């Protein structure tokens with residue numbers, strides 16, 4: 502009987518060791534995501550009125566457009582918008 506208990510203890514210890522092994526020295530799980538998501542200005546397109554992040558807008562003559570197609574410059578360059 503005591504032999505079986507010892508075997509169970511050994512088995513439990515072995516399982517514990519196997520399960521614990523991959524997490525040894527793993528502190529990445531504790532590290533939190535910094536979440537550096539700065540709120541960007543949302544500008545309104547003069548043509549369609551859609552809200553667009555400032556970095557994605559097209560500025561023409563002081564006015565803001567969501568894309569080159571809506572800007573009045575008439576430059577028909579589709580490749581520029583195809584980020």
Ligand SMILES: [Zn+2]
Nearest residue numbers: 546549567571
């Ligand atoms: Zn637009």
